[in-house]
Amino acid sequence: MSWLLRVALPDVPGSLGRLATAIGWAGGDIGAIEIIEHGTDGRAVDDVFLTLEDGVMPDSVVSACHQLEDVDVLWISRYPAGGQLFLDLEVVETMTEEPSRAAEVLLEALPPAFRVDWAAQVRPSADGGRELVRRTTAAPEEVPAEVTGWPAAVEGGVRLELAGPWDDMVLAGAALGEDLVVIARRGGPAILDSEIARLRHLCALATTISRGV
Numbered sequence: 053m054s055w056l057l058r059v060a061l062p063d064v065p066g067s068l069g070r071l072a073t074a075i076g077w078a079g080g081d082i083g084a085i086e087i088i089e090h091g092t093d094g095r096a097v098d099d100v101f102l103t104l105e106d107g108v109m110p111d112s113v114v115s116a117c118h119q120l121e122d123v124d125v126l127w128i129s130r131y132p133a134g135g136q137l138f139l140d141l142e143v144v145e146t147m148t149e150e151p152s153r154a155a156e157v158l159l160e161a162l163p164p165a166f167r168v169d170w171a172a173q174v175r176p177s178a179d180g181g182r183e184l185v186r187r188t189t190a191a192p193e194e195v196p197a198e199v200t201g202w203p204a205a206v207e208g209g210v211r212l213e214l215a216g217p218w219d220d221m222v223l224a225g226a227a228l229g230e231d232l233v234v235i236a237r238r239g240g241p242a243i244l245d246s247e248i249a250r251l252r253h254l255c256a257l258a259t260t261i262s263r264g265v
Contacts, residue, residue, distance in 0.1 A: 054103050055080075055110055056131040056167060058088070058241050059117060060124045063096040070120055075100070078116035079108030089246040095122070097244060099167065101131060127241035131167075140165065143254055147261050154262040155228060156186060158254060163188055165254075166247060168235045169221075175231045185231060209248035226252040229259055 057075075061067045072082055080102045089097040104110065114125045143161045147154040155173065162171035170191035177183040182195040209226040212234065224243040225234045233255050237243065
């Protein structure tokens with residue numbers, strides 16, 4: 053079984069080594085580690101991709117991590133078997149290969165790149181509401197009317213405050229031309245400022261690449 057573990061830990065030499073050792077003793081085998089954010093408080097947030105030995109429960113890994121000083125497990129969830137890191141550079145390279153489809157390519161790449169459940173491109177409709185331009189497989193087929201907090205215009209990136217049918221989702225968005233690109237995680241973890249900045253940057257690049265066609 054493959055898992056994705058998000059941890060906050062001291063941003064000092066040796067922290068990752070101690071974390072890897074603790075996970076190994078608990079029965080976890082690390083496939084990859086990605087640094088998500090360097091905080092201003094002397095801590096970093098990392099995503100750890102791992103598999104567990106037969107019979108090992110994820111709680112054992114979480115407990116082992118919590119035994120380390122100043123280490124917090126922010127989230128752990130199953131991750132698709134064989135799932136790989138999809139780095140921002142790969143997203144840009146893929147968009148460059150198909151500039152006429154840059155926005156579509158970006159949307160398809162966002163779930164694996166950000167480890168989110170789905171992504172959608174939303175556009176203001178003539179009646180003042182919102183309509184879906186395109187979406188990934190797991191995204192809702194329409195924007196529920198009860199959702200609040202959708203900005204009339206987006207400059208850069210934004211967290212979305214939600215109510216109604218999507219109140220179990222953690223969402224953020226960034227401008228793609230006049231549209232809004234939304235990424236969503238069900239139940240967390242929170243979308244960090246660094247992730248919003250990455251999303252904003254990728255959307256800006258998608259706009260620039262598509263205009264060069």
